[in-house]
Amino acid sequence: MRLSIDHRTVYRFTAPQSRLVQMLRMTPENSHDQTVARWRIDVDCDATMRRGRDGFGNAVTMLYAEGPIADIEIAVRGEVLTSHSDGVVRGVREVLPPAVFLRATEATPRDPAIAAFAAEVTAGAEGPVGMLHRLNRALHERFALDRARPAPGLSAAEAFARPAATSRDLAHIFAVAARSLDIPARYVSGYSIVEGSLRPTPHGWAEAHVERLGWVGFDPCTGRSPQEESVRVAAALDASGAAPVAGSRLGEGEEELDVAVKVSAAQ
């Protein structure tokens, strides 16, 4: 499938900023089932950009801009060719052993309620892949999808107690649940056409590591593994580690974030 992506992030500041440093994880990379045909990142102010990698091996772009900056628009445009993979991730640069992804983080803490849920819904399932698919479906059925922007600082444990969850919360809960079963799991950020979505949003899902198969994607928003409609960009222990933008600004005032993403199948 040929996916065309147009992702604009606009930060507006109530007072001009004298300096801006941002770390962007917005660059997808080639894998067996994903070929980046065209990709560019543009900003609407005078800025320096430097490419590098974070500790998880994700491609990052450092953005340095001198003020005064009242607002900044980061426009990401590109085309990616994807193929059907049943969610199995192949040909991706892996720098850390899977066991690292058993650890808890602030957003994905160990949680007895999630662990109990994971044990219950996977009971009797055959093998880890069977267990993970059951877990994925069970999460999909349990939560109504909340399409609002994720509440900042909400942990998987807190999200689990609510009736509705965002894609980020669901992926976090999935990771905590899988880790409680001793299966390494991580958060993936990227772009996706989610079924029934009225307004396109950047998407997040989970990956779990299965012996002999490697990393496999699971999207609790759909209850299935991500398919050709997804572009994989970054992976980390939780959403903050894979965030498209980690930013720091120097100046007074508040910031307002406006994200518009169009992910569509090109003709």
Next chain:
Amino acid sequence: MGKRPAFDEIMGMDGDTPPRLPLAALGKWLADTPDDELRRRQETAETTFRQLGITFAVYGDTDTRERIIPFDIVPRVFLADEWAKLSEGLVQRVEAINAFLDDIYGERRILKEGVLPEDLILGNPQFRPEIAGMRPPHGIWAHICGIDLVRTGPDAFFVLEDNARTPSGVSYMLENREAMVRLCPELFREYRVEPVDSYPDRLLETMKSVAPRGGSSGPVCVVLTPGHYNSAYYEHSFLADSMGIELVEAADLVVDDDQVWMRTIAGRVRVDVIYRRVDDDYLDPLVFRADSMLGVPGLIAAYAAGNVAIINAPGNGIADDKAIYSYMPEIVRFYSGGEAKLPNVETWRCREPQALQYVLDHLDEVVVKLVDGSGGYGMLVGPTASRQEIEDFRRALIAEPHRYIAQPTLALSTVPTLADSGLSPRHVDFRPFVLTGSKGVQVVPGGLTRVALKEGSLVVNSSQGGGTKDSFVLMADGQRQTQSMGGMTQSQGFGA
């Protein structure tokens, strides 16, 4: 406790025997100098420390109140051959620590070859995946190590703890020496003591040697402090001052184009080497804690790009973690190809069921430590603990055994110390400082001796009633006398 036979470093194996032969003159000095005179000198030194505002916290000490650490006037002395042997062990250990860090964030050979259990590293919060795959300039991670040692006999040294993050206390080594030179000049006439006042020069040389390649003029080095609220702020400013480099806070540094710059009145100056006294968590809000106000946004990107050296490197906590400590003999063997010259204290890993059972059966004999604690907190000293404390620890151990290790209570060496009742043996430990630059490893001939001022106490932490002493390293025969007397106090600008 007091009955346990302990090796006294000056008086020998039993406090009543004559002093060890090379230290006879020191023994005589102790016998001939009236206690009142010793006390007067000690008080003079402490008054100076108070005026200078020296406050200091051993790594992990969470108490930030302004406080001086008691100073004891009786020095602790290492003979030249003892020191030479000790140094070999220290160099080997620090080389292994550097090799371990380079491996664990790189190839991870030590895990692939099954020398260490994988989960011990990969599941350890001190292993920072955020910086995996990044390599510091010249491949050096632990530029400044403080290796905490205890001694039980003339040649029996054991490593109690490695400090590979930001070991503090070096200002005490320097100030204690300065006080001793001023207050007890006769000792320096009697003994040829290795000078320690070159430490700032050695540190600066070490910093410059690890500057990323390709600098046109000389590398620019700075000390990064969390600020004057930090309990070790005195040491930060003292070190910057004595090295003649800038002391900066995060707000003074900016990262642009993957390079680190310092704001000055004359404009931006590019920075090559940062001696940071800020913990990893607060180093760069884009990579570690996002709420950090102490960090420099983009610093890790500059580091990853190889444009700045961070001293010590981020991620080092995995090398001095207490859970890793018990594997240090294996780690040293793996990287050096030989047995560790400096042994560990025997350690029971409570994560192992058999070890846990042994510890639970001997709680009144052992020292139990929290794997993730420091500064003498979260610690049980069995022989001196109350029944209540022992029962509290028993419950904690059963609930979370993986969080604890235990060690035998050692008969720590003693050094005569000026107590209220006069000179009396007190237990000591020792933190030598080891510097690693691109030209090799060097052990600073001296260090921080901490002394448990309470009779019989084995806890030397400053937060728990510990004090400090000067540590003399005697020169080998034939070495030239270079210790400057008297006038030396002016050389560092802190003359009385």
